Amino acid sequence: MRLRALLDTDALGLKLLGGEEELDRTVRGVMTTDLRDPSRYLSGGELVLTGLAWRHDAEDSEPFVRILVQQGVTALAAGEAELGDVPNDLVTACARHRLPLFAVHESVAFATITEHVVRQVSGERAGDLAAVVDRHRRMMTSGPAGGGPDVVLDLLGSDLDLRAWVLAPTGRLIAGSKAAGPALPAETCGRLAAEHLTATRTGRRAPHRVLLGGTTYSLFPIRSTGRSPQTARDARETLLSDWLLAVEADAGDWAEERLDLLHGVTQLIAVERDRRDAARTVRRRLAQEVLELVQTGAAPAEIAARLRVAAPVLLPGLGAAPHWQVIVARVDWDGDEIESGPVAQALLEEILVDPLAAGPEHSDRIAVAHTGDEAIALVPLSAVAAEHDGSETGVLADVLLESVRDPLTAGLDGDGHLTLGVSAAVHSAEGLRGALEEARHARRVAAARPGRVCAAGHQELASHVLLLPFVPDDVRRAFTARLLDPLRDYDRRHRAELIPTLEAFLDCDGSWTRCAGRLHLHVNTLRYRVGRIEQLTGRDLSRLEDKLDFFLALRMS
Secondary structure, three states: OEHHHHHOOHHHOEEEEEOHHHOOOEOOEEEEOOOOOOHHHOOOOEEEEEOOOOOOOHHHHHHHHHHHHHOOOOEEEEEOOOOOOOOHHHHHHHHHOOOOEEEEOOOOOHHHHHHHHHHHHHHHHHHHHHHHHHHHHHHHHHOOOOOOHHHHHHHHHHHHOOOEEEEOOOOOEEEEOHHHOOOOOHHHHHHHHHHHHHHHHOOOOOOEEEEEOOEEEEEEEEOOOOOOOOOOOOOHHHHOOOEEEEEOOOHHHOOHHHHHHHHHHHHHHHHHHHHHHHHOHHHHHHHHHHHHHHHOOOOHHHHHHHHHHHHHHHOOOOOOOOEEEEEEEEEEEOOOOOOOHHHHHHHHHHHOOOOOOOOOOOOOOOEEEEEOOEEEEEEEEOHHHHHHHHHHOOOOHHHHOOOOHHHHHHHHOOOEEEEEEEOOOEOOHHHHHHHHHHHHHHHHHHHOOOOOEEEEEHHHHHOHHHOHHHOOHHHHHHHHHHHHHHHHHHHHHHOOOHHHHHHHHHHOOOOHHHHHHHHOOOHHHHHHHHHHHHHHHOOOOOOHHHHHHHHHHHHHO
16 A cells, blocks of 8 residues: 555544655555664564654664664654654654654554554455456466466465465375475374365365464365366265365455455466376376276287387386386275265375375376276386385385375265275286286275275285185184183283283294293293183194184284
């Protein structure tokens, strides 16, 4: 706003004492101070309000005014409540430095002026930003991309002083404004994503307000322009694929104009995301073509030809043919038939990225297709890396979901399940069909486990872990109760720690010395405890069959 507008507002009670030729200066903020040197709190463009408590004699005015001018202050307003008329030495100093000076009548509170300036400046900034956002939207929808979500967030920071970030539903940081400063901690991102998914699941109206560590965040959904809850049959079809905008502010008291503006910002970011998704089309199509050949039993030579086409797209510049892993993901909802293939596809693309990798284009070397409710990923590995570490190279099921488990559990809580299966690495087209079946079988193992978000890997298909999830619950309970209940009852009555002793004994392969060392017991004490276990259960821990029964009972419990 202009200084002239302040002078024309009768309710503010301002009287111009000098600087009439400077009334077209712009006011960008307001500050009240009685410090002799307020420079550390000034950023330029302010209207400074002062009660003159800093002035002890006429010589104080010159250095005070000089500091304000050096900091780029727009004007000075001095209150008449303490000293009556504004001192002539202050009027002279302001005239010398061409700093506009106002007198504030004693009946007018500084708070009244502050509120008026803040309201006017905020309204003008919002209007300016709205125009910029609208222009940016028109430019993007008719031409090249506008620079990504970062550009839009920078507008929020520079024009509305809002710190904001774009997050994936997994909690991964996609973009942040320069004004936002350091990146949000991963834990904060994960909790914000979880709160957003929970609020969306419960039908709460956006924006969702969250208090974390004394800071209030307002969360706005960023919904794809091509697939929104209005066009989907069920909101859950988009729940796990929508991004969100996190703003460090409490939007509860915002005017409708500002809320509409933030809604426009989310639409702008959604356009950027749609552009990124469109760029993925080639990779998705390549994956779909390869998988169709694999599932229809095409000749290995034909599959290999398609892989040779895919490799340069997914691994540009790689000289050798890559090895591949197959990952299968599925989202199931209790009792409902919901189209979840596209959501599983978008979610798998997000999960497979390094959780520390920022930026919207994170999966440029991952090809994910979907068939029915299943999403299938072809993950290329460098042949050199695969031969270096063997089958353990690449994606491992036990670490795949570590960073995303909590937010996704919040989004699925109540009736949803996400399960993933991971194959071993294969080095040729002949191995892809087996890898696909291996990944599907591993996913079924994961689906038999408790929990909303589960994964299983190919390593588990060659061990007892494969069998345990398929044991009926009543058989599982009867088996474990027969072997372990006598020990639990004894531990409860005597605090004898027989169960921990049994676990340690089996883990040490029946070695008395190693087990005693691990438990910090004398060997004779360990022998006494093992003897008590055998007496209570009627089993013999020197026999392989009884050791195996105890091992399985502990795993199933």
